[in-house]
Amino acid sequence: MARPDLAALDKTDPLKPFRDRFVLPQGVIYLDGNSLGALPRATAARLAQVIEAEWGRDLITSWNKHDWIALPARVGDKIGRLIGAKPGETMVGDSTSVNLFKTLAAALRLRPGRRVILSEPANFPTDLYIAEGLAALLAEGHELRLVEPEAIDAAITDEVAVVMLTHVNYRTGRLHDMARVTTRAHDAGALMLWDLCHSAGAVPVDLNRAGADFAVGCGYKYLNGGPGAPAFLWAAERWHGQMTMPLTGWLGHAAPFAFETHFRPADGIQRGLVGTPPILSLAALECGVDILLDASIAEIRKKSLSQSALFAQLVEEQLAGHGFTIVSPGDEASRGSQVSLAHEQGYPIMQALIARGVIGDFRAPDILRFGFTPLYLGYAELWDAVWVLKEIMEDRSWDRPEHHARARVT
Known part of the structure; x- marks a missing residue:
């Protein structure tokens, strides 16, 4: 799977117009809407x-x-x-x-x-x-x-x-x-x-x-x-x-x-x-x-399942050998709107991701959690997020001391 394949899905996404109804910082891929949703533009x-x-x-x-x-x-x-x-x-x-x-x-x-x-x-x-x-x-x-x-x-x-x-x-x-x-x-x-x-x-x-x-x-x-x-x-x-x-x-x-x-x-x-x-x-x-x-909850669910499946596929293709285990159900009927990965160094890896603008979260003892919010998350962003994760693992930047320091909120 290549990035252009995912970018093509963004062009035909019926939910794409909803992204403009949220405030999303430039240079950030937000995969934590399952913990705190993004700010609607109308709210302020x-x-x-x-x-x-x-x-x-x-x-x-x-x-x-x-x-x-x-x-x-x-x-x-x-x-x-x-x-x-x-x-x-x-x-x-x-x-x-x-x-x-x-x-x-x-x-x-x-x-x-x-x-x-x-x-x-x-x-x-x-x-x-x-x-x-x-x-x-x-x-x-x-x-x-x-x-x-x-x-x-x-x-x-x-x-x-x-x-x-x-x-x-x-x-x-x-x-x-x-x-x-x-x-x-x-x-x-x-x-x-x-x-x-x-x-x-x-x-x-x-x-x-x-x-x-x-x-x-x-x-x-x-x-x-x-x-x-x-x-x-x-x-x-x-x-x-x-x-x-x-x-x-x-x-x-x-x-x-x-x-x-x-x-x-x-x-x-x-x-x-x-x-x-x-x-x-x-x-x-x-x-x-x-x-x-x-929006249509049916369309939201359809895109959520598609995004979570694609993300899991990218993890398997790009991160083999780096110690990750997908712990979310593969069966879409049994999966919510997230994909969770287990890794013994989950906390510093997630902090390294956040430092690079890919925001997910960590749940003890070893879970990296990635949420899919179809109203504002694009398909190509999935590729970019996994690519950043791959770079972090390959250059071991996750192992820097600042990424091991535990914050009060994880």
Whole structure:
């Protein structure tokens, strides 16, 4: 495979016009949109409007005049269109960790005779930590039970209250079969909770068709909402009247501005809110989500699979003998929107790549992670990225002392 072959794909790419809707630095190949999405061009102007006109000029009247109070539901419904939700099933606010705590607690209360949260050791650590903390807080014999992915089906017994899985594994990019696992959980009487952080906006998701019960996800990866963007919480409509949230903040109240002494839960997904929504962050997130809604998720997925397969092919062709192992699934039905490589010197290699303008990231203990964001990543950039990686390995520039120095964020 030669670079002109990939450049030819760029010329006929139906998603190519979307690249102009993002701010991308010259001389940088960005392969880390699965960790932090690029900046949409519309975001700066939108934030300036919110800051200068809505906050600066209209002050507190903007809660009504510009309907700030509706932003969590409005942006939630927009995200809902990307994940197979009905209107009124998705709400934006808090972080993924906080939303996971809320939905996990709600799920456990819906299965009072069961005490097990089932997950896998390779789940994202915050999910496991939240589950551990909640189980300890309940102090009623609850436990987090971890099994390998291939053992999940057999482990869903009548002790399991909720199965908690991340749809796309953050290290390897392995994609769970959402519908199949959800059906297996329900057959055993358990509830199903999905973490969509590495799939929302990147792979087709249809929570209602799969029959899922709860889901959470972040706003700063493929949704391009900016660093620390608020997360989303989804609950199937059938649970809205029964779910009890463990954090009962004032905006989850049925009448927040009645200022009643005791909590009355709001109808529907609004009861999942806790505190005052972060208006600036919500405005930024909406800009990123709006771009995705203008695109076709089918085209996004098609290009993502093509790019990840081509990248893996280039690695095999150009980097043979340099100690890399592709750990992402070769089967496209089982692969998210990333390719991960294992190498014993993964950290300094990634730092050397970043110094050369090819930005991916590192995940301990040995994973170099490359994310594919089809709305702004070109095909020829794949060739260029692998070529830089090849040069780094051949001249051993990765072994410079500055590349071994561990930063706080990897």
